[in-house]
Structure formats: structure tokens, C-alpha cells
Amino acid sequence: MGGAAHPAGPVIGGLLVQAAGWRAVFWLGVPVIALALVPVIRLPRSTPRQQPGRNVDWTGAALLVAALTCFVTAIIQAPAAPSSAVLFAAVAACALAALLVIGRRVPRPLLPVSREARRPLGLASLVAGLMNLCALGGLFLLTQAFQDVHKLDPLAAGLLTLPAMLPLPLLGAPAGRLSTRIGVWRTAALGLLVAAAGMVGIAVSLTNTGTGYIVLACFLALWGTGLGVLTPAIVAAALKATPRAPGLASGASNTARQTGGALGIAVFAAVAGSATAPGFSSHSTALFIGSAALFVLAGLLCLGVARSQQSRSS
Structure with a gap:
């Protein structure tokens, strides 16, 4: 369900920016949050009420x-x-x-994690943060390239990112079943390696100015497919680390993803520089290659965790 927001975001954002300016994107959150509060407040409590602020x-x-x-x-x-x-x-x-x-x-510290859960939860949160760092940073560069280098309007730029965004909502349930079958860490490793291959292809497309959009769209789809497999797997890995405290695991995973996204956009923007500068394309290519390398390393680390868990269980 969360993945459904990814393809909608660039398109709706492009429409708003084109029609009412970039500030309209932030105003959109106001009615959405107001509408979301209504069912959340009305939901019955699943846990006993605690004294306000006592455990925070x-x-x-x-x-x-x-x-x-x-x-x-x-x-x-x-x-x-x-x-x-x-x-x-x-x-x-x-x-x-x-x-x-x-x-x-x-x-009661901010993250009261037991000693045995620290390593798996920390690793799951690290991979989740790395995922958003490279994904949102890369998406920021792509929209800059489409608009400032290729001179497309915001709506067209949003539409061109759809091949990377559409796999996320489509692969949520299949990736969940795959995690149940082969394990969360192997599924996460598969998603990381597939996404890395897509990022290498995007880097090659950015370097070769003669590459058509069809080729770039295929690499964007490969990148999105990897992210669509990785996302539910790494969230499930965090939840399995602390099965008695799902709220804690979910909070740690979400915080890591949002932190990674904020850092990713900042880092990619600072390194790539202005989209109108001569070195923007080469810097963007280097960032995608570097992201692919980090994804490969993270995938190998996930495979190592899977083998370690298998050896302990046997």
C-alpha cells in the first residue's frame, strides 16, 4: 500500500508544480493528513492506555x-x-x-533494543536507510536531468520516472511470499542485486547521450523491480528481529528509511551540483555507479546473514 504512493507522487507533484508552483506540493500534505487522522483516531485501541509521556x-x-x-x-x-x-x-x-x-x-531510551536483537535490527535498519538514500537521491537527479538538461516540463519529468515507480506497489505481495519461501535476508539480497544492475544501466544511459528513452526505461524498471522486492523483505527482517515489539521494529525501520532519504537527497544534490553545470552528467553517473557498488556490498552482507542463520538453525 505504501508503494502505491511512489508512482502517484511524481505525477501528482508534476501536475502541481506545473499548475501552481513548487509550494503547492507541500500544501497537498495538509488535507491528506487531516483525512488520515479521522480513521486513525477512531480506531479501537489494541493496547491498554498508558500514562502520557511515561515511556517516551x-x-x-x-x-x-x-x-x-x-x-x-x-x-x-x-x-x-x-x-x-x-x-x-x-x-x-x-x-x-x-x-x-x-x-x-x-x-526507557529512544530505542530500547535487547542485546540479541541489536545486530539484526541494526543491519535491517542500515539496509533500509541505504535503500532510500540511493533511491531518493537518484530520483532527485533524474528529475533534475529531465527538466534542466533535457528541458522537459515537470509533468513530463514525473511521467518519465513511472517505470521505476510502478514495480513497487505491484511487487509487494509477491515479494512477501518470496520472503516466506526463501527467507527475508535472501530476498533482500536479491532485491539489492537487481536494483544495482538497474543503477549501472541508468549510469551507462546517462553517459551515452545517444541512448533512447526505451533503453533508459528498461533500466529504470529493473531498478524499480529491485526496490519492489527489497522493500517488504527488509521491513520483514526488522520485524523478525524484535517479534515481541513490532512497534519498535517498525519505528526503527521507518526512521532509518526517512533518514536515508533526507541524507540521500542532500548528498546527491551536493555532489552532483547544479544541473546546468558542465559536470552534472558525469557526477550523476558516478553517484549511480557508487550506489550500485553499495547495493552489491549490502546484498553480499545480507547473504552472509542468511547463511549464518541457516548454520545456527541446523
Whole structure:
């Protein structure tokens, strides 16, 4: 269900930007959130009501937000204002250090993970963050290339990304069944390797200016297919790490994905530079190749976890 938003986002976003400007994209969230609140509030509680704020580490949450905000700002500021970037990076490091110190002293830290669950949950969250870092960063570069390099309007740019976005909602259920059959870590590895192959193809297409859109669309579809297989598998891996605390696992996985997305857009934008600059295409190609390499490494790591779990069970 969440994957259904991916193909709708670029198209609706393109329509809004073209018709009412880029600010309209943010106004869209207001009625959507308001409508979503109605059924959420009316849902019956599945757990007993607890005292407000008793089990929430609000200080840790605030420090995490501050660290992420300052770190993203430092990345964005680095090319044009390196001194400002250093200052924001220092604040981010201090906030992160404070988060670690406070997390050891409070009775209910932000992520109360048991010792045996730390490694699998940490790895699942790391892969989830890497997934969004490369996916959203790469998508940002593609829309920049379509609009600023090839001079397409926002709606056309959104439509051209559909081959990468459509596999996500279509593959959710099949990927879930595959995870049940061969295991979540092997399924995640398969998704990572397929997505890596798609990113290499996209990089080659960006380098070769004579490549037609049909070829690029095939590589976009391959990239999206890998992401469509990876997404439910890595979420399931997080949930399996802490089966008695699904909310904790879901929160960690979602936080990792959104953190990766924020960092990915910032990093890819800072490294690639302006889409009108001469080095944009070569920098974008390098970023896609680097992302593919990271996906291959993550896939091999997932296969190693799968073999380790199989050997322990046997």
C-alpha cells in the first residue's frame, strides 16, 4: 500500500508544480493528513492506555531531530559555505553524542533494543536507510536531468520516472511470499542485486547521450523491480528481529528509511551540483555507479546473514 504512493507522487507533484508552483506540493500534505487522522483516531485501541509521556524519551527524540537537521544542513551548505557546514556538522555531532549518553541513563531510551536483537535490527535498519538514500537521491537527479538538461516540463519529468515507480506497489505481495519461501535476508539480497544492475544501466544511459528513452526505461524498471522486492523483505527482517515489539521494529525501520532519504537527497544534490553545470552528467553517473557498488556490498552482507542463520538453525 505504501508503494502505491511512489508512482502517484511524481505525477501528482508534476501536475502541481506545473499548475501552481513548487509550494503547492507541500500544501497537498495538509488535507491528506487531516483525512488520515479521522480513521486513525477512531480506531479501537489494541493496547491498554498508558500514562502520557511515561515511556517516551522526548529528549532523545529532540536530539535525534536536531542531529539529523544539522547534518543535512551541513551537507547542503558544504559546497557554497564550508565554514557554515563545519559549524552545523559540529552541532550535529554534539547532539548525537548527547543522545548516546542520555540513552544509557534513562530507564526507557529512544530505542530500547535487547542485546540479541541489536545486530539484526541494526543491519535491517542500515539496509533500509541505504535503500532510500540511493533511491531518493537518484530520483532527485533524474528529475533534475529531465527538466534542466533535457528541458522537459515537470509533468513530463514525473511521467518519465513511472517505470521505476510502478514495480513497487505491484511487487509487494509477491515479494512477501518470496520472503516466506526463501527467507527475508535472501530476498533482500536479491532485491539489492537487481536494483544495482538497474543503477549501472541508468549510469551507462546517462553517459551515452545517444541512448533512447526505451533503453533508459528498461533500466529504470529493473531498478524499480529491485526496490519492489527489497522493500517488504527488509521491513520483514526488522520485524523478525524484535517479534515481541513490532512497534519498535517498525519505528526503527521507518526512521532509518526517512533518514536515508533526507541524507540521500542532500548528498546527491551536493555532489552532483547544479544541473546546468558542465559536470552534472558525469557526477550523476558516478553517484549511480557508487550506489550500485553499495547495493552489491549490502546484498553480499545480507547473504552472509542468511547463511549464518541457516548454520545456527541446523
